[in-house]
Amino acid sequence: TEARRAGLKLKDYTFDFGFSSALLRAQKTLDLVLESAGHPKIPITYDAALNERMYGELQGLNKDETVLKYGAEQVKIWRRSYDIAPPGGESLKDTAQRVIPYYQNHIAPLLKQERNIIIAAHGNSLRALIMHLEDLNSEEILAFELGTAQPRCYTFNALLKLQTVAFI
Known part of the structure; x- marks a missing residue:
């Protein structure tokens, strides 16, 4: 499956925490990715803030x-x-208005502690997060092509300024 292939690509990465939407398909994807990557069990938080656009x-x-x-x-x-x-x-803007505060309140603090995070979510919730992380405008994010189960690796400096984006 796509999730298993993504996991194989992530074999050389380590993760401290995982985040997933509350929807079962994202949870199953994250489980398959972590299993295929050979990662030990990590703490995972499931939250509806990361759910797909309604x-x-x-x-x-x-x-x-x-x-x-x-x-x-x-x-x-x-x-x-x-x-x-x-x-x-919901519009994509509405989706962003729940995803971005969740990121800022729950994920960013872990990144500031130099923790490695893995997120499994959905096309539009990820699009909203990518828009924020990569500082894209509304036109750029609408044209953005996001593949299923295609890992992206972000690195940040100590102030959480984006340093690199790697397509794995």
């Missing part, structure tokens, strides 16, 4: 069903805008 009334509909119900242009607006949410759902 799509509201679009939840459970495939793209074709959504286009039939709302029209292709409206679906494109919801999918490709930073601050326009589908009915009852």
Whole structure:
């Protein structure tokens, strides 16, 4: 699986703490990655702040069903805008407003202690975090391609200023 391949790529890394969304698929991904990497059990925190963007009334509909119900242009607006949410759902901006404070309050303090962290989450919650970490604007993050189970390694200085991004 993709998660096992990602774990094999991370064999030479060590992690002190893990973070995952509260959704089962991210939890299973993190477990498979750590197992495949041969890492011992590490403390893992599961939190809904890292959950995927909520799509509201679009939840459970495939793209074709959504286009039939709302029209292709409206679906494109919801999918490709930073601050326009589908009915009852979240925009990427809304997602960032829960992911970034969680990062600042729970993950960044560990990074300041020079701890190595692994995070398993979802496309849009990771996109929100990447936007913050890499100082991308809303247009840049919407164009950003994020593959499934493709590890990215960030290094920071003592002030948590981003130093390097490695695609593993």
